[in-house]
Amino acid sequence: MKITNVEAIIVKQKEIELIGDGSQDTVVIKVYTDEGIVGVGEVDSSPYVVKSVIEAPASHMVCMGLKYAVIGEDPFDVEKIWHKMYDLAYYHGRRSVVIHAMSGIDMAIWDIMGKATGLPVHKLLGGSFRDSIQAYCSVLMPDNEDEIKRIADTYLPQGYKGIKFGWGALGQSPEKDLELVKAARRAMGDKPELMIDIGMVWKDLKGAINLCNAFKDYGVYWVEEPFKPDYLDSYKRLCESTDMRISAGEEIGTLFEFDELINNCNIDIIQPDISRCGGITIAKKVIDMAYKKGITLIPHAFKTGILMSASLHIIANTPNALWLEYVNQETVLSKTLVKRHFTIDDKGVVTIPTAPGLGIELDEEVLNFYKVEV
Numbered sequence: 001m002k003i004t005n006v007e008a009i010i011v012k013q014k015e016i017e018l019i020g021d022g023s024q025d026t027v028v029i030k031v032y033t034d035e036g037i038v039g040v041g042e043v044d045s046s047p048y049v050v051k052s053v054i055e056a057p058a059s060h061m062v063c064m065g066l067k068y069a070v071i072g073e074d075p076f077d078v079e080k081i082w083h084k085m086y087d088l089a090y091y092h093g094r095r096s097v098v099i100h101a102m103s104g105i106d107m108a109i110w111d112i113m114g115k116a117t118g119l120p121v122h123k124l125l126g127g128s129f130r131d132s133i134q135a136y137c138s139v140l141m142p143d144n145e146d147e148i149k150r151i152a153d154t155y156l157p158q159g160y161k162g163i164k165f166g167w168g169a170l171g172q173s174p175e176k177d178l179e180l181v182k183a184a185r186r187a188m189g190d191k192p193e194l195m196i197d198i199g200m201v202w203k204d205l206k207g208a209i210n211l212c213n214a215f216k217d218y219g220v221y222w223v224e225e226p227f228k229p230d231y232l233d234s235y236k237r238l239c240e241s242t243d244m245r246i247s248a249g250e251e252i253g254t255l256f257e258f259d260e261l262i263n264n265c266n267i268d269i270i271q272p273d274i275s276r277c278g279g280i281t282i283a284k285k286v287i288d289m290a291y292k293k294g295i296t297l298i299p300h301a302f303k304t305g306i307l308m309s310a311s312l313h314i315i316a317n318t319p320n321a322l323w324l325e326y327v328n329q330e331t332v333l334s335k336t337l338v339k340r341h342f343t344i345d346d347k348g349v350v351t352i353p354t355a356p357g358l359g360i361e362l363d364e365e366v367l368n369f370y371k372v373e374v
Helices: 047-055 066-070 078-088 097-117 145-158 174-188 205-216 232-241 254-264 280-293 305-316 364-370
Strands: 003-012 025-033 038-043 132-140 162-166 193-197 220-224 245-248 324-327 349-351
Touching: 003 047, 003 066, 003 097, 003 364, 025 047, 025 097, 038 097, 038 305, 047 066, 047 097, 066 078, 066 097, 078 097, 078 280, 097 280, 097 305, 132 145, 132 305, 145 162, 145 174, 162 174, 162 220, 174 193, 174 205, 205 220, 205 232, 232 245, 232 254, 254 280, 280 305, 305 324
Parallel strands: 132 162, 132 324, 162 193, 193 220, 220 245
Antiparallel strands: 003 025, 025 038, 132 349
């Protein structure tokens, strides 16, 4: 079997708000083979830049678009393909958007391998530790208590055992952040887990330490991405200075960056995003890195059912997985891009896919309706 083409399809809702919601648009990746098997992946990044990274014609022998690095390759040589893409993107970047684009292609290649063998991806990764996982509701942080209460009253009765409020109104001031956390705890009651995603906007280390310690009084389970990923020393010092669980990792890619965060910063939870970190090939290695350090792995998955499926396969293969991030932002793509989108049961649990590959089917009508011609 050989790869014959790679297609990067931009899909987006009609209007994009400047908020921290990556489910307003996406890049769907299709990888074609000469045996008629088509793999599907997804990239969470700047869609138009991703398309250019994949489709750019060759400049010289170590500078070309990613599709030209993979055409003609056997998809079962997935490790070789990953390294080939990485090496041939040397001139236009080996971090950020290039790794993001590689992630979608890698995801689609694993989908091909599963479809070709008749096995779900998690079986190809070495098997599964579980057949289901607890989901937490993931939403943006509103700027008022009434909306926070509406969210809690809407989603907790559905079975969710936790809610993560992130980005949105957080980061305006320490006083406002603490006020919002108090409001969330009042709205949720004592038992459900409350997680807070700061969205990388804290800049004051001492202030971060004080807020994390204050959040503990309101039962916050973890604080996510308090700083930008470059501020490794701040992560390390914060983790050394508070008992609050600190999570990070969704913004980084390649094993080099994960090594720094896992082995040097003492974080409690690592959150690779399968559509950004380098794909399933890298996420599988991060599982082992985290396990060696006793760090919980909870994939970041604020996108569509494609990324949710890839995350579920990684979760199935992770010995110390804990939660699935379940996006409940009310955008048109988050739950409609795949047929039979994943649902929770009355206990807030999602079943791991068992169909071949990623175990999903694109809704081509939705894809074509929101597709952007470039």
